[in-house]
Amino acid sequence: MERTRCCRACRTSWAISTGRRNVRGWRVSCCCNTSTLRESKMPARVSCGALRATDEGTAAQLCGWVNRRRDHGGLIFVDVRDRDGITQIVFDPSAACFAAAEHLRNEDVLRVAGAVRRRPAGTENERLPTGEIEVAVDELEILNRSQVPPFAVNSDDPVDENLRLEYRYLDLRRARMQENLRVRHRIIKALRDFFDERGFLEIETPMLMKSTPEGARDYLVPSRIYPGAFYALPQSPQLLKQILMIAGFGRYMQIARCMRDEDQRADRQPEFTQLDVELSFCTQEEVLETMESAMRYVWRRALGIEVGDFPRLTHRESLARYGLDKPDLRFGLELAEVGSIFAETDFGVFRAVAQGGGAIVALRYPGGAALSRRDFDALTETAKQYGGKGMVWIALSGGAPKSPAAKFLTESNVEALRTAVAAEIGDAILLFADERAIAYAVAGKMRNEVGERCKLRATDVFAFAWVTDFPYLEIDETTGVPAPAHHPFTSPAPGDWELIDRAPMEMRAQHYDLVLNGYELGSGSIRIHKPDQQRRIFEMLGMSPAEVEERFGFFMRALDYGAPPHGGMALGIDRIAMLACGEETIREVIAFPKNQVARDVMMNAPSRIPDQLVHEVHLGLLPSARAHDS
RNA sequence: GGCGCUGUAGCUCAGUUGGUUAGAGCGUCGCCCUGUCACGGCGAAGGUCGUGGGUUCGAGCCCCAUCAGCGUCGCCA
Numbered sequence: 001m002e003r004t005r006c007c008r009a010c011r012t013s014w015a016i017s018t019g020r021r022n023v024r025g026w027r028v029s030c031c032c033n034t035s036t037l038r039e040s041k042m043p044a045r046v047s048c049g050a051l052r053a054t055d056e057g058t059a060a061q062l063c064g065w066v067n068r069r070r071d072h073g074g075l076i077f078v079d080v081r082d083r084d085g086i087t088q089i090v091f092d093p094s095a096a097c098f099a100a101a102e103h104l105r106n107e108d109v110l111r112v113a114g115a116v117r118r119r120p121a122g123t124e125n126e127r128l129p130t131g132e133i134e135v136a137v138d139e140l141e142i143l144n145r146s147q148v149p150p151f152a153v154n155s156d157d158p159v160d161e162n163l164r165l166e167y168r169y170l171d172l173r174r175a176r177m178q179e180n181l182r183v184r185h186r187i188i189k190a191l192r193d194f195f196d197e198r199g200f201l202e203i204e205t206p207m208l209m210k211s212t213p214e215g216a217r218d219y220l221v222p223s224r225i226y227p228g229a230f231y232a233l234p235q236s237p238q239l240l241k242q243i244l245m246i247a248g249f250g251r252y253m254q255i256a257r258c259m260r261d262e263d264q265r266a267d268r269q270p271e272f273t274q275l276d277v278e279l280s281f282c283t284q285e286e287v288l289e290t291m292e293s294a295m296r297y298v299w300r301r302a303l304g305i306e307v308g309d310f311p312r313l314t315h316r317e318s319l320a321r322y323g324l325d326k327p328d329l330r331f332g333l334e335l336a337e338v339g340s341i342f343a344e345t346d347f348g349v350f351r352a353v354a355q356g357g358g359a360i361v362a363l364r365y366p367g368g369a370a371l372s373r374r375d376f377d378a379l380t381e382t383a384k385q386y387g388g389k390g391m392v393w394i395a396l397s398g399g400a401p402k403s404p405a406a407k408f409l410t411e412s413n414v415e416a417l418r419t420a421v422a423a424e425i426g427d428a429i430l431l432f433a434d435e436r437a438i439a440y441a442v443a444g445k446m447r448n449e450v451g452e453r454c455k456l457r458a459t460d461v462f463a464f465a466w467v468t469d470f471p472y473l474e475i476d477e478t479t480g481v482p483a484p485a486h487h488p489f490t491s492p493a494p495g496d497w498e499l500i501d502r503a504p505m506e507m508r509a510q511h512y513d514l515v516l517n518g519y520e521l522g523s524g525s526i527r528i529h530k531p532d533q534q535r536r537i538f539e540m541l542g543m544s545p546a547e548v549e550e551r552f553g554f555f556m557r558a559l560d561y562g563a564p565p566h567g568g569m570a571l572g573i574d575r576i577a578m579l580a581c582g583e584e585t586i587r588e589v590i591a592f593p594k595n596q597v598a599r600d601v602m603m604n605a606p607s608r609i610p611d612q613l614v615h616e617v618h619l620g621l622l623p624s625a626r627a628h629d630s
Numbered sequence: 631g632g633c634g635c636u637g638u639a640g641c642u643c644a645g646u647u648g649g650u651u652a653g654a655g656c657g658u659c660g661c662c663c664u665g666u667c668a669c670g671g672c673g674a675a676g677g678u679c680g681u682g683g684g685u686u687c688g689a690g691c692c693c694c695a696u697c698a699g700c701g702u703c704g705c706c707a
Contacts, residue, residue: 072670073663088667106657123665131667148658151641155668157656159641162699215707235707262706263631385633385702476707487707596700 043113049085051116053132060135061113062087063143065173066104067154076101077134080110081154083178088125088134089114097140107146107153107170113139161587165601168592180589184577186302188255191275191573194297198290200251200277203244205237207257212239212551215487216260219270222617233259236570238487239555241278242527245566246558250280255573266585267519267575270598274522275576278568284510284526287567288466291514291524295464303580307462314469323361323444325470328518329463331456335443336420338362338431347408350392353433360433361443364421365450368428369395369402376428382449383432388442392431396423448518457517459582465515469493472507481542486511488537490525491567497533500540514571516579524569531559 043059051060064082071077076091078101089112091101104110114137125131149170151159156176164171171177192202211218211232218232234240236258244252256276264270275294279287292310299305311329318327321334339360342350350360365371371379376393383391394403394414401414423429430450432443451457472492473482484490486509492500493508500507510526528534534556538548548556574586587593594600614621 068667070666070669071663072666075664075666077666077669079667086667090665093664120665123667125667128667134665148640152657155656157642160699163641217706260706263704265706266701268706381634382702387703484707 047084048080048082048087049129051087051130051133051135053118055116055133056118058116059113060116061111062089062135063111064109065146065153066106066108066110068106069104071102076104078104079154080112081173085130086128087130088119088128089137090134091137091140095136095138097137100140100142101137104142105146105148107149107173108142109144109146111141111143112137162595162601165587165593165595168602172591177588180577180581180583181591183302183581184573184589187298187577187580188573190298190301191253191255191294193301194294195251195253195277198251200253201249202253202255203249204254205234205240205256207233209234209240210554216262219259219261222619224617227618235260236274237276238489238570239552241276241568242489242563242566243555243558245278245280246561246563248280248564252276252278252568256570264594264596264598267572267578269574269586269590270594272586273573275571275573276568277524277570278566280564280566282526282565282567284468284512284567287524287526287569288512291569291571292464292466295514298576299462299580305462307464310464310466312466312468315467315471316469318465318467319440319444323440323442323447324518325467325513326515326518326520327444327465327467328448328451328457329465329515330458330461330517331451331454333364333366333447333450333456334421335440335447336362338417338420341413341416341420342433345408345410345413347405350405350408350431350433353439357436358434359436359439360431361439362417362421363430363432363443363447363450364423365393365428365430366454367426368393368430368450369397369426371395371428379430379446379449383430383442383446386442386445387438388432388446389434391446392433394429394431396425396427396429398425459579461517462579463517467513467515468511470509470511470513471505472496472509472511473505475505484537484541485509486523486525488541489527489534491528491533500536504540510567512569514569516576519575519579520572521575522569522571524567526565526567529559529563529565531556531563534559 043061045061045063048062048064062080062082064080064087067079067081067086069076069078074093076098078089078091079086080089091098095101112135114135116133117136118132119125119134150163150167151157151170153170153173156174159171172181195202208221208231211220211230216235218235221231221233223229223231234256237254237256241252241254254276256274257271258274259271261270262268277287277291279290295310296307299307313321313327315325318325320337321327322329323335337359339354339358342354342360345351354360376391376395379393380391392403392405394401394405394409394417396414396418400406401409403409417423417429417431421429430443430446432439432446434442448457470485472485472490474485475481476483482505491510493510496507511523512525513523514521528537535545535548538552543551572586574589577589578584578586581589583589587595592600592602599605
């Protein structure tokens with residue numbers, strides 16, 4: 001019982017205060033000298049979600065916020081809210097505190113005591129768990145007044161997000177955020193329980209790390225005692241968890257905070273939370289089984305949902321069927337390559353693409369024949385935004401198909417297309433012609449768009465999937481140089497080492513992604529544990545031995561001292577919680593997120609600091625930074 | 631950084647082809663009300679229409695610039 005562990009007036013911990021205690025060992029007062037809560041007189045405090053008809057006739061004390069007041073002049077109802085629910089309290093004109101109750105306003109904080117009684121027949125509120133009863137107040141203490149809040153706390157009506165973030169303490173009082181953070185708590189609790197049961201150790205890794213610039217941009221921390229030198233905040237504990245395996249811990253997990261100084265997206269934050277897992281002496285299969293079991297456990301324990309199969313797709317297969325490496329498997333609508341149908345047509349654009357090594361990818365739009373020309377134009381714009389050159393549509397209504405390309409399409413062309421994507425009368429077929437990779441990527445994103453429009457993406461359906469057999473290297477789009485598709489500690493697939501000289505682009509990685517509803521929850525890999533192989537990979541990536549030593553010397557030495565085979569995975573907790581809560585952004589499942597432009601609008605961070613503090617860490621601001629002053 | 635959209639009352643929004651005093655719902659304030667639960671009734675306050683410039687007899691509306699926000703792409707090994 002919380003009551004037995006802290007001073008009820010000031011909430012200090014029982015262990016550190018020296019207050020007087022009554023015969024039952026409860027604190028009556030402590031060093032705060034507050035005596036508003038008179039232990040002897042007051043009935044037991046109950047939560048605002050606790051009382052039921054069976055409590056009729058008992059005396060109760062409630063503490064909470066004014067959710068809403070209904071003043072009938074001669075009778076005042078107040079809904080008192082705390083974290084557990086809402087209870088209606090009633091002020092009768094005969095009560096001594098009636099006058100005070102007339103001045104209660106939303107978000108005032110109060111403590112009341114009174115008798116629990118059944119509501120008169122016919123006035124019960126079925127929408128409230130406590131709706132059968134009410135508390136007839138005979139003692140009211142206003143613990144604090146509230147200003148009029150800038151938005152309604154007692155509803156989840158939409159409010160400008162920056163306003164919500166500025167007054168986050170009010171926003172967090174709202175039902176939606178209370179529930180979301182509870183779900184998040186249960187998810188994290190379930191994860192810790194699961195991995196604990198399986199013998200994993202949660203080990204913390206440092207926040208002040210070494211910068212190893214190559215992926216995302218680091219957040220840097222200057223040092224007062226080392227002029228010109230910087231720590232970096234972790235982008236992930238990748239190397240440290242590998243070193244923990246080398247250190248012999250065998251099974252590690254951590255709920256780890258990670259920081260990346262990159263531009264924001266709906267499902268991204270400058271700092272985010274990761275479930276980090278690593279195992280020694282494991283196969284890829286063991287990692288997949290472990291993580292899959294963890295997800296099943298979390299969904300069962302935190303959400304009460306039994307999730308279905310985790311289909312496995314190779315990277316190649318995922319691209320071919322869904323256009324993306326993170327397919328949304330809540331719906332079908334698989335893509336089809338239809339280039340051969342257009343190889344001999346008079347439609348010049350398509351024929352050129354088909355004969356020039358590009359791809360023409362078809363997507364079914366269920367019911368799409370009902371769309372207007374204008375709708376298709378809008379869809380085409382969307383496709384362009386996704387990087388496509390354009391989109392050709394064919395509407396399969398009853399008679400002749402409608403399409404901007406109708407005059408180039410023979411009946412057998414249309415029939416072949418229809419069969420390829422299993423379209424029916426009433427559907428539309430969308431076609432994307434481009435360089436192979438682009439055509440599939442655009443079609444894949446449009447597939448999600450169509451799924452959204454056709455309401456095939458229910459937020460209470462959870463379709464997990466594994467994507468495996470990623471290519472080891474990919475061509476960097478900006479430089480044109482092969483680069484690791486993931487991180488350079490990933491092990492190539494068994495047997496693919498021999499390709500490293502002959503055909504490096506053919507190498508596959510022992511890398512796997514866990515996907516849920518079209519979101520990448522996270523990725524993992526079997527790592528390289530042989531130092532010579534690790535050096536070989538760095539060499540292939542064009543890093544000189546000196547460069548390897550400077551960046552990863554500590555890690556290479558660790559590999560030299562008997563590194564066990566190991567592998568693992570990291571999952572985005574924020575995304576998991578977001579999807580579990582049916583939210584659109586991870587900001588809805590983070591108590592104090594940064595906004596879209598990485599600012600904390602409640603604290604107003606980041607902020608300028610006095611020059612003296614800048615100088616203390618041996619830094620000065622460039623003129624361009626000073627120009628930002630306003 | 632590119633593109634698109636949006637800035638009107640505390641909140642969420644409407645505002646016609648450029649035309650008199652800029653509106654609604656919720657909230658706030660006051661009065662009334664003994665069974666409400668989005669209580670109800672009557673009344674009131676509250677707006678540099680993001681900012682600056684321009685066109686016009688006249689601008690919330692049109693034009694230019696700028697700031698802010700949102701979305702999206704780039705980026706995120």
